[in-house]
Amino acid sequence: MxxxxxxxxxxxxxxxxxxxxxxxxxxxxxxxxxxxxxxxxxxxxxxxxxxxxxxxxxxxxxxxxxxxxxxxxxxxxxxxxxxxxxxxxxxxxxxxxxxxxxxxxxxxxxxxxxxxxxxxxxxxxxxxxxxxxxxxxxxxxxxxxxxxxxxxxxxxxxxxxxxxxxxxxxxLPPLTFAEYVDLNGYDNLLTETEVDFAGPRRFFQCSNIEVFNNHFVDYINFGGFPEIALNSDKVKNPERVIQKDITDKVIMKDLPGLFGIENTLELQQFFNVLSYRTGEILDYKKVSQETKTDNKTIKKYIKYLEAAFLVKVLHRVDLSAKRFKNITQFKVYLTNPSLFTGLFGRVADSDERFPHLVETAVYAQYLHREHEFLRYANWKVGKDEGEVDLIQVSNNFQEVRWAVEVKWSDNPKAGKLKKFMLKNNLPKGVITSKTKFEDYDDLLIVPNSIYAYVVSKNALDKLDKEII
Missing domain, CATH: 3.40.50.300 (P-loop containing nucleotide triphosphate hydrolases)
Structure with missing residues (x-):
């Protein structure tokens, strides 16, 4: 025309x-x-x-x-x-x-x-x-x-x-937790402190961790999108905004246009399954059964969803932080936990899915650091098996630089993390909690909300230095 x-x-x-x-x-x-x-x-x-x-x-x-x-x-x-x-x-x-x-x-x-x-x-x-x-x-x-x-x-x-x-x-990533906190003025709850973890880092403590955690829960539900996160009192039905204006348009409009996808309903159903399983360890057999798709289609759809920046795949290493020759399992994270809200509704911190969304939110603070080799560890040797949620390895996979186990509990167990640390000569690890903050010689226990803020805050400070 x-x-x-x-x-x-x-x-x-x-x-x-x-x-x-x-x-x-x-x-x-x-x-x-x-x-x-x-x-x-x-x-x-x-x-x-x-x-x-x-x-x-x-x-x-x-x-x-x-x-x-x-x-x-x-x-x-x-x-x-x-x-x-x-x-x-x-x-x-x-x-x-x-x-x-x-x-x-x-x-x-x-x-x-x-x-x-x-x-x-x-x-x-x-x-x-x-x-x-x-x-x-x-x-x-x-x-x-x-x-x-x-x-x-x-x-x-x-x-x-x-x-x-x-x-x-x-x-430009989704709104980070540090941006969400600072732009809303919630940073008045924080005071700067120091811990020694993988070298000196800028850390914070909180005067009222319960209130700060409430902000973290709100961030998980709606905080990734500036229009909603910074105007929550003005946006009606934010769940619908996320679904209609973001996920639906990407699945129904952007991806078909970019890749010539015809069966958008199948792709939507596939995305729903991955979204619900965010933060879980998946394997191709399990995903194939749940989505009724073959391995070739699974890999193709994951590529599309990564291209649209809806999901991010995290690959596996073993107890010695070595890669597997045959990739049979992986983790998929939503790039923004608020996407879960758009699909399944608001989630309370007591919901059984919430710990996975906490892990998703923590991982999301690292999304801008694509140059870093982030992995998860999972192993089974005889009766010994375990998992560490997030690690950073050197680009030649010869050195583990840090390891983090994400828990939504004030009684986190560090046994598997310490086994991984011992195997890889890692002097100190991090395990997250709900409200507990304790700094030991070999272990830092820190609330998820604080840790998410620290990761994104340090990244923003580094960005400012690069600009200067």
Missing amino acids: VFDKNILLGRIVDDNTWWQDRKIPFYDEFSKRRYYDGFYELVSQKFPHRAVVLMGPRRIGKTVIMYQAIQDLIDSGVDPKRIFYFSLDTPIYTNLALEDLVNDGRSINEVSLEGAYIFFDEIQYLKDWEIHLKSLVDRNRKTKFIASGSAAAALRMKSIESGAGRFTDYF
Whole structure:
């Protein structure tokens, strides 16, 4: 269908209101995430000449930080008429080449592209987007291009294949627990302390762990999505928002479009099973029986769900932290425990599934650290068997750097963890609890809520140092 050119140009003008007002209307309504500064540094960076590809799941603030970047560019002195924004899920833009959109926008303002900033939101809706974007980058050496997309892994794979040297990927994770606490002002419950675990780390203690745990429970249910987490009193039926606007759209729209999936109902049912089993050890036989799918389809669907950033697979090592030649079991985590709420409803801390969601929430704080080799340990040697929930190994699998056992209890048992530590010459381990905080020479017992905050807080502090 060919739209009237005036309708197209009118839509572009409507979407770029700062050309006249020099202001994003809702700019002041949204707090900046801690990941914003790193993104804006790439946006404002002149060299090397690369497009910025902002990646992450749905509804975690990608469009918001693009608008925030536009406002900061204007405030820094960039001509508003040289800043263009196109949301490629807009029906009137369907099947239009990126270059045609840019030329249409430029013609309205009668400006050159030199020194311009071009924002493409939801770029995955354009077929072969990476080829179009690469061409624009190559032919416009003095123009900055910024794109966003929801299917993170798929975008990364395509950018590596077709955009080598032209694209810089920037990952925006779901709202971390440290962001959730700090942005809501709950950090007044915390005081900084020190523990010695895998080298000195910034740790915190809590003046009222019961209240802090209540915030942790709320985070598990709704905290991964900024719009809900920071406006909980204004959002009606948050469970429905998560289901309809996030999981359903990804399963029914994004993935079929990216991978040509026809049986979306089967994929939805498969995702439901994995979601319910988040944090559990699974094997292909068990998953095949529960989902009535073969191993080839299981692997394919997991790849799709990882591409859409709905799940993350964690691989297994043995008691000596060595990999298995034949992969028969694995763990699958929801990338955000709030996704469970969208599918199955709000979960109380007394629910039988809640410990698995606690483990999911702890793991989620590590998602931005993809370069680290995270695994879980599981072994059975004769009558001796055990598991450690989360470990970090060196990239050659010759050294275990730390190990964590996640428990939702104030009487956690550390026997299996200590066996793993002894086998791998690990001087100190961590076991999480509900409210207990005790620091021994070989073991740190720390509440899950504190540990989740510490992991994400230290990561954000490290991010700030990298920006500086």
